[in-house]
Amino acid sequence: MKRYAELAPSQRTIMTPGPVEVDPRVLRALSYPILGQFDPEFTSYMNDTMEMLRSLFRTTNQWAFPVDGTSRSGIEAVLTSLIEPGDKVLIPIYGRFGHLLYEIAERVGAEVAYIEKEWGTVFDPEEVISAIHKEKPALVLMVHGETSTGRMQPLAEIGKACRELGILFVVDAVATIGGVPVLTDEWCMDAVIGGTQKCLSVPSGMAPITYNAIAAAKINARKTIERGLRTAADIDAYNASVRPPVIRSNYFDLAQLQDYWSPARLNHHTEMTSMLYALREGLRLVLEEGLEERFARHRLNESALVAGLEAMGLSLYGDPNCKLPVVTCITIPEGVDGESVRSLLLNMFGIEIASSFGSLKGKIWRIGTMGYSCRQQNVLQVLGALEAVLIRHGARVHTGAGLQAALDVYDQT
Amino acid sequence: MKRYAELAPSQRTIMTPGPVEVDPRVLRALSYPILGQFDPEFTSYMNDTMEMLRSLFRTTNQWAFPVDGTSRSGIEAVLTSLIEPGDKVLIPIYGRFGHLLYEIAERVGAEVAYIEKEWGTVFDPEEVISAIHKEKPALVLMVHGETSTGRMQPLAEIGKACRELGILFVVDAVATIGGVPVLTDEWCMDAVIGGTQKCLSVPSGMAPITYNAIAAAKINARKTIERGLRTAADIDAYNASVRPPVIRSNYFDLAQLQDYWSPARLNHHTEMTSMLYALREGLRLVLEEGLEERFARHRLNESALVAGLEAMGLSLYGDPNCKLPVVTCITIPEGVDGESVRSLLLNMFGIEIASSFGSLKGKIWRIGTMGYSCRQQNVLQVLGALEAVLIRHGARVHTGAGLQAALDVYDQT
Structure with a gap:
């Protein structure tokens, strides 16, 4: 009889549009x-x-x-x-x-x-x-x-x-x-x-x-x-x-x-x-956190993430007037293999971000800021790691700028 | 805003046909x-x-x-x-x-x-x-x-x-x-x-x-x-x-x-x-326990439970030739309120047994011996408690005999 190892899942920073950290x-x-x-x-x-x-x-x-x-x-x-x-x-x-x-x-x-x-x-x-x-x-x-x-x-x-x-x-x-x-x-x-x-x-x-x-x-x-x-x-x-x-x-x-x-x-x-x-x-x-307080937390972390991504030189996907506050979509830069970036994030940093479906497959990444995953340390981790991984893939980014822009947002609150 | 208490479920001995203890x-x-x-x-x-x-x-x-x-x-x-x-x-x-x-x-x-x-x-x-x-x-x-x-x-x-x-x-x-x-x-x-x-x-x-x-x-x-x-x-x-x-x-x-x-x-x-x-x-x-070993454990605890119930003077329900080994049905004695017995078992002893459905509602109790709940200490607890609760309800039982019969079964293994 084959013996199965005890369950021992790794600790992940999950920044997808679900499932997220608990x-x-x-x-x-x-x-x-x-x-x-x-x-x-x-x-x-x-x-x-x-x-x-x-x-x-x-x-x-x-x-x-x-x-x-x-x-x-x-x-x-x-x-x-x-x-x-x-x-x-x-x-x-x-x-x-x-x-x-x-x-x-x-x-x-x-x-x-x-x-x-x-x-x-x-x-x-x-x-x-x-x-x-x-x-x-x-x-x-x-x-x-x-x-x-x-x-x-x-x-x-x-x-x-x-x-x-x-x-x-x-x-x-x-x-x-x-x-x-x-x-x-x-x-x-x-x-x-x-x-x-x-x-x-x-x-x-x-x-x-x-x-x-x-x-x-x-x-x-x-x-x-x-x-x-x-x-x-x-x-x-x-x-x-x-x-x-x-x-x-x-x-x-x-x-x-x-x-x-x-x-x-x-x-x-x-x-x-x-x-x-x-x-x-x-x-x-x-309910203990409070619905309004919870929505405000989601908006704050979204702002920091968006500021960081844009300062890094990345382009957001989609009409900004109807952006879903808890999911941020990024256009994958020309010449960058989106799946390779996701793999390196997961395997080296333990961070998960998402790809998309259908006609958007391979075109965008999606980063969730949802629930317990929607917190300052996660946003900062994903920005820092993404910069490093993009450099590793030969993409041109404004080094150092992403985290500074995000920190500025948090400083203003 | 109403405040809800932290979750704090009581420890139960669950001897129903599911859900059982984990x-x-x-x-x-x-x-x-x-x-x-x-x-x-x-x-x-x-x-x-x-x-x-x-x-x-x-x-x-x-x-x-x-x-x-x-x-x-x-x-x-x-x-x-x-x-x-x-x-x-x-x-x-x-x-x-x-x-x-x-x-x-x-x-x-x-x-x-x-x-x-x-x-x-x-x-x-x-x-x-x-x-x-x-x-x-x-x-x-x-x-x-x-x-x-x-x-x-x-x-x-x-x-x-x-x-x-x-x-x-x-x-x-x-x-x-x-x-x-x-x-x-x-x-x-x-x-x-x-x-x-x-x-x-x-x-x-x-x-x-x-x-x-x-x-x-x-x-x-x-x-x-x-x-x-x-x-x-x-x-x-x-x-x-x-x-x-x-x-x-x-x-x-x-x-x-x-x-x-x-x-x-x-x-x-x-x-x-x-x-x-x-x-x-x-x-x-x-699979670590082994399927055959697990089935044998279920049979053993069923035997002890059945021996105990019968020695107590209770009658089992249904054709014994096709008894489901993991569920034992007991005919509720004449004049005993089955739901009152179940309530006392739960409220005083923390033990849950089941009633049944449709035409059998109020006629039988069902005791499960399933999975993690299917163990010696649970069988002995339910027999001891059931005797006490039946006496409390004025039923005639052979006092002391149930547990002795069950212990005999375990001694023989």
Whole structure:
């Protein structure tokens, strides 16, 4: 029998758009002993988590809980529960994750209309609103922060337009939640999906979502009770009713998940104990820091990073007017092998930065300043290391200038 | 702003059929720092995990990896990827989790035929085989160990019959994997789903699966590349092909997950870093103990528990010829409030045992002897505490006899 070495991961400085470093207090929470899923101590942690998610999402929605899976599990749970096969959806796309919304919506049976914007920019809200008037969809699906291109879409006007027209507005805020304001109620978003492994700095594994009473009504109309848990009365009531098509997934059936996350505690899956510990602790740390203070920290470190990169002589990618504050994209200088730079950063300095997808593959690097990774020492480390590695690759840089510019930003605060 | 207390879960003795206690070495692994998902150190842990899963499932299958979600996510991933809408499936049901297979199969579009056996028993393999001949399904779906009733279904003959008839045989081994033999190749199982939070003693959050080349061929026929990752050549090839219906889920699309778990490392979700650490460490501990040694440990502790319960004067529920070795069901004595007993066990002794579902709710208790919870001190603790709590509830028990009988079993080894 082959013997496997004990797990011993290296310490990394992770400056990608996720997964990012995790606060040691969250890592410690992961190591606590297991509680049963219906143990009153555990269900009180579940309730705490719901409360804290409402604060995070800036909402008074009843429903705010994690789906047990990675971020895209939250997207799929919302889309498969909200979209009835044949429902028309409009998806304005400005990067890879807009395409993912298209992919998922199509698979769950939506009739998809889309508009697409050149990567590196976002939509003028009026463009989206006029497409809404033209297409008359039942739902509009949009990405708030597109990590593939480092852009952020203004949402408030689009949300208002949807609400006036009675159209559901569903937003992927995986990259932004916990790093920049996501105002669920104020922006009239009917359902929002967050991510854990980015600005919340909790390991990948849960997808916090929230949705309002309008969305819940649509979901509840499709509600069934799981086979094996149904009583005779449930079956009679079901057979007597006229309903829209059943939700095509059991795992992602939000009507059933609601019953598990409510005082009814109707058995569904076995809640992920350790991940729930981590999420609760991560949310506690976010609220302890304060949302506004946290957003300010993200802006400060972004400013220092951008100042440093520009002083070094590097060019940023994309329209600066819609830059996503927590991801900075750099055009790879002519003649420099982007992957070789990333390898040297990882292997010699233990620092990870990201490449991108599709048409941007090999064209840009992406540096995240998210959550626990978003701190002064990390920004300074990445600037210093990047300069050294670029020199090593024969690139022309203004030696010494990057770190001085970043230090200047920190000195001014 | 409300302040939330630091996480501080109590220490419990968890004797349910899952989630169960977790080895401190696995809890420690959960607390290690994050690696990026494409960091070579991390992908080597992914590869180790696949290798170890093949040993666990006793298979030479190429595909053995975890789905990122709780156990039922693995079931849904296998069913939604393998079952094309309209495919006929046969589900022999002998407890709640057979109904769950029905629920999921129906939602993913299967035409479901089923046979049902009284709870507390299992099928004679011949009964299933004759139903197969009658129904002529494309797939047969079955539960190996039914935790709701504490029964275990013999599978080898059914698997052989399916293989001869060219029918896919899919097995839910969530409750048995790591606790009793699950012989994927020998029993001709085309796809098997395991669970983490039971006999593997890893927290809930991943669903290890394996499937063979026959199943992979069916899945690969439905393969697409995710929107946003497709090249022009991919799109041309796709448009030129005639294919069965696309898999209705992106999250559970095993054809895409395969590409993520293969050297291609085609981006899909962001792998759950900490849960993967836990699974790798948990599998390492299972293989270090040895599968046969581990199964023997489960049998020994079951024997001691059963001897103790019977000596105390309690009656076991269900047909003893098909008892699931890792779950012991007890008929709640006349006049005793089962939930009150469970509460006192939890609140006074910190011990958790389970109730059951549906028609068995309030009729039986279920005690798990699974994974790290399956050890002598836990068995002795639960017997001692149960006696005290039963006396407290006015039940007649043979005082002192339970622990002596259990100690006798341990003395004989």
